[in-house]
Amino acid sequence: MELLKSGMPRDEVVTATNTVPAVIDASFSIEQGEMFVVMGLSGSGKSTLVRCLNLMHPPTSGLVRVGGRDLASLSPTELRTLRAEKVSMVFQHFGLFPHRTIIENAAWGLEIRKVPKEERREKAIEALGLVGLSGWEDSYPGELSGGMQQRVGLARALATDADVLLMDEAFSALDPLIRGEMQEQLVSLQQDLQKTIVFITHDLNEAMFLGDRIAIMKAGQVVQIGTTEEILQEPADDYVRSFVQGVDRSRVLTAGAVMEEPVGTILHREGPSAALREMRLRQTGGVLVVDKRKRLVGAATDEDVARIIRSGERSLEKIIPLEDVAKVSPDTLLADCLIPSAESRVPIAVVDDDGRLLGVIPRVTLLSALGGNDANNETEQETGKNLASANASEETEGM
Template sequence: MTKLKVEKLTKIYGKNESKALELMSAGKSKEEVLELTGSTIGVNQASFEVNEGEIFVIMGLSGSGKSSLVRMLNRLVEPSSGDIYIDGVNITDMKPKALRDVRRKKISMVFQNFALFPHRTILENTEYGLEVQGVTPNERRAKAEQALENAGLIAYKDQYPDQLSGGMQQRVGLARALANDPDILLMDEAFSALDPLIRRDMQDELLEMQKTMNKTIIFITHDLNESLRLGSRIAIMKDGEVVQIGTGEEILSNPANEYVTRFVEDIDRTKVYTAEHIMEEPTAVTQSMEKPSVALQMMEDEGMSNILVVDDQQQLVGYVTHEEVEKLHDNDHETISSAIQSDVPEVSSGILIDDLFDVIHESETPVAVTDKDGKIEGVIVRSNVIGAMTSDYDTNDTNNGKESDNNE
């Protein structure tokens, strides 16, 4: 369900707004508009939709227009043209009183610089938005305390901002925004001023909180790794324009233009791609009641030193090695069942490649990718995990080879 919709949203900074809009409509570039009018295009006809409960990241370098764009979403910056719909209602046409109600009840904002009142306690800062709304003292205190509890800050409620670390102050800002219980949360470079480790912790906390609060979040950042970690989808901006929207995987796999290609070329792909992208279809599997001679032939045909064993429902049972099956064959065993080893590493298709390194490093066999019922969906070999670290790795080309006999 669409929560927020933006259509051709534009912002011109300067006195000749009308003339600048005319030149834009005629196809003039940002540089040409500036030269002819002295006005700057902050945002150029941005259009996108954000779904309910989604973390939608808007990113770009300094001057790309991302902060102007997010501030237009609650009309802290007035659009020059275009429309903004929240729950199907166009807020660009709203009168001041109706707009204030939207800001108080529908949408909250978390800033980069925390914006806490130094003379108010942590609890009083968290209550502030509710106080402006006219909520009674008892009710706003209860809601503020709950928000601080969720942020892990209730023990600090009587302290002042300068008594807290930067990371804790930012959590207060987040708690204050959430105390209003908004439908939409705007976060403008909210973690950019924090140290790297604290920033990582805040990202973790936001993702954890999102599991329960399920807010619609528009998150602004210039950090591509942060956007890939947080975003359900990402919009990349350049010179005021939205040049591509997609999931992290879509943007990495199919960059829209040369700018996006350069933008993502140094990204750590192991933190974006999952097991699903690098798994191979098993070239051969066998069953526990198979004859040793048949299992041996299958392994020799495929150049494998071991083979996965499944049951009648294609659920993983384990694996057997060529050496052990050969012994069974030499001793006239009827089946391979007594040679089955069950210590095959199993992962789900959604696990990040970054989390596979330790698993694959310690495994003598390919790693099995299984579904929730234990059925094999694919296998992962070490070479594909290593290959996924390179920028030219093709995740669509993992099924062209066979899984190696020794996981190399």
């Protein structure tokens, strides 16, 4: 600790003392109900960090507070209770007992707490239902696929009713398809149950799909903590940048994160001439139409409006009806915006549950978000550069 504090790099500390400082300087707090992901390369200290959170590894220095209580101040009995009832761990290799039935495995955390048998059964049945394993209660782990076994591991943690789940590479042993399903299931469970989850992974795609916030570790240190958007838009250093390059943005960025202010919409009662004026002003071929409470009512393209005006109509009744307008919710993944965007002649509308227009995604915004450009500055600079070089080549030609 002294050597580290004096600024000696980790490698040198290892050589000098024959001791690995596995986690150095990791300070953060996790909100109740948050899905907090810790990611980093193998050996970066993720497992050590997560094991510190329930004092399975007591930290050499520093402290861990859960619900305001310093865990170091707990007696051994209190600490056992905390692990059994408040902070539950889900392991990578499932940790199931092969000779026990699924329900016995799921109830294990309750058994060690000496919960009466009937209550144990009830809770385990409920938890197995939550992870989609109803009907498998009396089977044995060997009869289940890897994905199903992992669900049993998750059910075991859920059955304890713990507020905090620590999940160390919980999905890493699963094949990609099942892994994706488990990720989706965890997100929906989390929305229903509002657990606080610390999820460890070395896969940034998984981290970004799951995490409300992500802590990125390098050689024992937390080098960046932020939301998916923050990390994608402003990676803290080259290490983070190298991860970010491999990310499938379409599967981690949401409509809400890239949408733009809904400028250039028109009010339904304004009529076709106003729509045409707006399109000329914005030099676009289509507009979204809203009512005065900002609820989306439809869309109009230049052709629609020209036809309406030619036919002498004064209202926007015969525009693209609401059900045919490309619209998504703020948490729609960009992957699911691609087809609507390609098929639509107006920007995609991002609407809330009441149908109110929150923002728009013009196709160019979607494409630049997927291409990794920060739409607000890089694209402009790029365009500026391209224009400059186009001018330059024109000049050369002229000479």
